[in-house]
Amino acid sequence: MTTETHPITDPLRNHGFRARNLRALKAIEDPDVLILGGGVNGVATLRDLALNGVSCVLIDAGDFCAGASGASSRMAHGGLRYLEGREFRLVAESARERNRLIANAGHIVKTLKITVPLSHWLTGLARAGFRFMGLSKRSGPLSLVALEGALRIYEAFGRREHPLPDHETLLKRDRFPSGLPTGTKAVVSYYDGQITQPEGLIFEMLGEALDQEAEVVALNHVCWNLAQDQIVIEDRFGPARFALRPKVIVNATGAWIDRTNAELGGRTQYLRGIKGAHLVLDNADLHRRMNGNAYYFDDGTGRMVITLPVGDNVLVGTTEVETPNPDDQAVSGDEIAYLLTAINGLFSDIEVRHDQIVSMTTGIRPLRRSEGSGSATSAARDHALEEDRFSDSLPPVLSLVGGKWTTFRAFGEETADRVLALLGRTRQVSTATRQYPGAAPCTAQELVREREIDAELAHRLLHRYGALARDVAGLCTGADALALRQASDICRGEIRYAIRRRGALTLEDLILRRTRLSFGHGLSADTLPELADILSEETGRGRDSLNAEIDAVLSDPRLMGARITKREGAA
Numbered sequence: 001m002t003t004e005t006h007p008i009t010d011p012l013r014n015h016g017f018r019a020r021n022l023r024a025l026k027a028i029e030d031p032d033v034l035i036l037g038g039g040v041n042g043v044a045t046l047r048d049l050a051l052n053g054v055s056c057v058l059i060d061a062g063d064f065c066a067g068a069s070g071a072s073s074r075m076a077h078g079g080l081r082y083l084e085g086r087e088f089r090l091v092a093e094s095a096r097e098r099n100r101l102i103a104n105a106g107h108i109v110k111t112l113k114i115t116v117p118l119s120h121w122l123t124g125l126a127r128a129g130f131r132f133m134g135l136s137k138r139s140g141p142l143s144l145v146a147l148e149g150a151l152r153i154y155e156a157f158g159r160r161e162h163p164l165p166d167h168e169t170l171l172k173r174d175r176f177p178s179g180l181p182t183g184t185k186a187v188v189s190y191y192d193g194q195i196t197q198p199e200g201l202i203f204e205m206l207g208e209a210l211d212q213e214a215e216v217v218a219l220n221h222v223c224w225n226l227a228q229d230q231i232v233i234e235d236r237f238g239p240a241r242f243a244l245r246p247k248v249i250v251n252a253t254g255a256w257i258d259r260t261n262a263e264l265g266g267r268t269q270y271l272r273g274i275k276g277a278h279l280v281l282d283n284a285d286l287h288r289r290m291n292g293n294a295y296y297f298d299d300g301t302g303r304m305v306i307t308l309p310v311g312d313n314v315l316v317g318t319t320e321v322e323t324p325n326p327d328d329q330a331v332s333g334d335e336i337a338y339l340l341t342a343i344n345g346l347f348s349d350i351e352v353r354h355d356q357i358v359s360m361t362t363g364i365r366p367l368r369r370s371e372g373s374g375s376a377t378s379a380a381r382d383h384a385l386e387e388d389r390f391s392d393s394l395p396p397v398l399s400l401v402g403g404k405w406t407t408f409r410a411f412g413e414e415t416a417d418r419v420l421a422l423l424g425r426t427r428q429v430s431t432a433t434r435q436y437p438g439a440a441p442c443t444a445q446e447l448v449r450e451r452e453i454d455a456e457l458a459h460r461l462l463h464r465y466g467a468l469a470r471d472v473a474g475l476c477t478g479a480d481a482l483a484l485r486q487a488s489d490i491c492r493g494e495i496r497y498a499i500r501r502r503g504a505l506t507l508e509d510l511i512l513r514r515t516r517l518s519f520g521h522g523l524s525a526d527t528l529p530e531l532a533d534i535l536s537e538e539t540g541r542g543r544d545s546l547n548a549e550i551d552a553v554l555s556d557p558r559l560m561g562a563r564i565t566k567r568e569g570a571a
Helices: 017-026 040-051 088-104 125-132 144-157 198-210 254-263 284-290 333-344 405-423 444-451 455-473 492-500 507-514 525-539 543-554 557-563
Strands: 033-036 056-059 109-118 168-170 186-195 216-219 222-227 230-235 241-244 248-251 271-281 294-298 304-310 313-317 357-368 383-388 397-402 487-491
Touching (some): 033 040, 088 186, 088 405, 109 144, 271 333, 284 304, 313 333, 357 397, 492 525, 507 525, 525 543
Parallel strands (some): 033 248, 109 294
Antiparallel strands (some): 304 313
8 A cells, every 4th residue: 555656758659458447537527336456356346346337446456466365275175174163154155156166267276285294183173063053262183083074064155056076084094195294194185276366367357347338447557545525546656637427336455354444433342353475386396296286284373374386496384473454464484484394294295495485475365353252273264245324415435344255246246235225226247157258268279270379488478378378469469579688488568568458557566466476486687677667668667666666576575575685776
């Protein structure tokens, strides 16, 4: 939520995404809906409303898909561990939405096998029972009996639409994955979903919303303030200024919800902020041993940790640290040490070192505040739609509180239904079984033939963008088909696509939310000047501000991991 302004010589020089949205916003004075926040829940709401012909403006003070939406475990899951807290509605909804994602976004959401090593037959069962009955908020070690029972309920919730395979249990050590600790008594494997490109899914929804006939606008990097009965919006990258009088305001700002409501003149205490960090590891032995599966395992204290392969990397998380500051992006040394200790306890013959951390993710989950105390692990994960009227001069404000990545479509639908009711309109289109744009049929052979690109590039684009690779490939010709320096997996045309079609304006936008440049063997300092050159060409941004961003990237552990450095001559 930075307030720094980066002037652009010509704000319409980016003749794609940003120029289109600035022009459209200039033509809208009284949109039906103003959505504050461009995370997954805000964008899902925008998509649903746009498909139903509602005029909408979505704005974000930072970038789309920042905050918790850009720091997930990259999973579509039903929330197995939430059964212990009796969150049955959430688990049922999550299992259904997970299955729908696999069915309707199969280019991005894949079935994932999750392996659970267990050291106990019964230990921890009593404590789990007490928590299930509401007599305790403490979790305990996971036992085989408890997991078997939970999985039967869990899988029953997921059998209604596009069911996944049933779980399997191994009791003989010669069938266990090699290297598990000697105390492992059983291994259970079950199935959930993995979102290979969660940021890409958000941008697909954003693009689909903007393609509708309704008046729809989406702008990142803007600031806003309340001026009497108007919301005044100012472009951080140019002189544009707009005043809007929406009929409904949707507050989808995640960890900033209570702060945003205060700026709207209200006073709410809806949130409990829980910060979670993940490490991105470059460890070939660990990746090979995992063999495409995720592992859900005890950290040695009774708390469960998830690790899964992401491309050639391994992601491990998450921490849970309560914080009152929604701007907190720090990953503490204690969090790093905790995750390294945990992952080093998974396989006895594989060492994970600090210098193998190529990047990190961190975000604050905006969990619902509830009565009583309890650990961050035991906090409720369900979502709620809160409605307020802070003054007679302002429209109703709907706050999207809580939730998890997997349930974004359902939460967006619930919000859209309430908006439609407030507007006196009826739903025309449902997103429940609607395919995502990239899930349309498309093959690498078609890309080679239609776009005249080489087969290797066609396969890479198809893997990342699904059918939208047709649009990307149109920019990946000539010199723009060449790979970035020290980033052979990404070509220059993809960076232009990220700016022109997906609204990237900063180096962090490109690295964290439009590409996976911080994955693989890690982001190279040699890549940054080339990214800055393309940003300058596409947007007209000056080199002084871009050079300052290069220095900021090089000192940011989220982007550089254990390889934080500093350019010679930098202040």
